Amino acid sequence: MTRVAVLGAKGRMGSEAVRALEAADGLEVVAQIDVGDDLDLIAAAGAEVALDLTQPDVALDHVLWCIEHGVHVVVGTSGFDDTRVATVGGRLGASPEVEVLVVPNFSVGAVLMMRFAAVAAPFFESVEVIEMHHPDKVDAPSGTATRTAEMIAEARRAAGSPELPDATTTDPGGARGGVVAGIPVHAVRARGFVASQEVLLGGVGESLTVRHDSHDRASFMPGVVAAVRAVGARPGVTVGLESVLGV
Template sequence: MTRVAVLGAKGRMGSESVRAIGATDGLEVVAEIDQGDSLELITSSGAEVALDFTQPGVALDNVTWCVEHGVHVVVGTSGFDDERIAAVRTLLGDEPATGVLIVPNFSIGAILMMRFAETAAPFFESIEVIEMHHPDKIDAPSGTAVRTAELMAAAREAAGSTPLPDATTTDPDGARGARVADIPVHSVRARGFVASQQVLFGGAGEAFTIRHDSHDRTSFMPGVVAAVSGVSARPGVTVGLDAVLGL
């Protein structure tokens, strides 16, 4: 039985995760921690794994505390950027005993979407990403969009692809979107969406689109369960669920 503490347990993802973990054989929620609660509840409850669905401003402090106390961590908090990841790598050192799994998206479909996009990227001249989320999301672009762009850019670099064509010279209002690894990324925040993303590919005489939609937060729960179950077997920092899923 793996004992799990959920941080941000009263939030949308945290509360759904508490239910999913509690319904899974071999997993047990032993601490539900939210704003104002002490992190000491993690160790006093005997938790072996902490699942963090808090806020970007406190997530790194939470991870640091867990690593210093020998507790494995799954980070699902949005906005856990490269700077924070680098800080965790430094904290863990060269021979880490604790696992920190940072997951931009827990949806199995979204992970496959990223993998398919990475595979397709070197074969098309043009690429753009459009991500669509609910208006309560505090970060833009989404972690999934950033990760997708980075994976595609790396695949294109490895293949020796030419730069994306774009003759735009005047864009005072940012209509062409943000640039992530030199790939245009556009963020939509609108009521009615949970989490959606399109990756648009263009070549001479053809267009190709990969799209993924999460309609409900239950779609993330198989990934949450896989992450919580698998983090202890992966000491050090792991980004994404790919390795846990065997991709």
């Protein structure tokens, strides 16, 4: 049995993850950590893996604590950006046996959507990302949208694609949205959404839309279980669920 600690265990994702992990073969939730709890409970419970589903402002401290104590970490906290990943990578040098797996999105469908978009991006002149989440989400753009834009940008660089065409010269209201790695990204926050994203690709005379919708947080649980089972196999820092799924 792999002994697992869940951080953010009382949140929407955390409580769902606890139920999924407890129902999974070979996994045992030995600690449920939430606001105000001492991280020493992780070590006291003998946890081998920590699943962090907290907030960006505290997640990095949690990860660094786990590295120091030899605990593998799966980070499912949205907004765990490149700066935080670099900090983790630097700290892992002193703990080469520990793996930190950063997962922008646990949905298998979302992982495939990101991969399909990256494959298609060099074949189209234009590409933009639109992400749609519930209004209780604190970060924008989402970690999934950021990761998608980075994957698209890398695919276009590798293919020698030109810059995206855009004749906009005035945008006082920010209608064109934000830019991540040179890719326009738009964030929608509206009640009724859980997590949706579409990538719009356009060329002369045609367009392609790649879209994924999560209607319930249950859609993330197979990915959560797969990540917790797999973490530790590749010491160091890994970003994305792709390597776990073999995509």
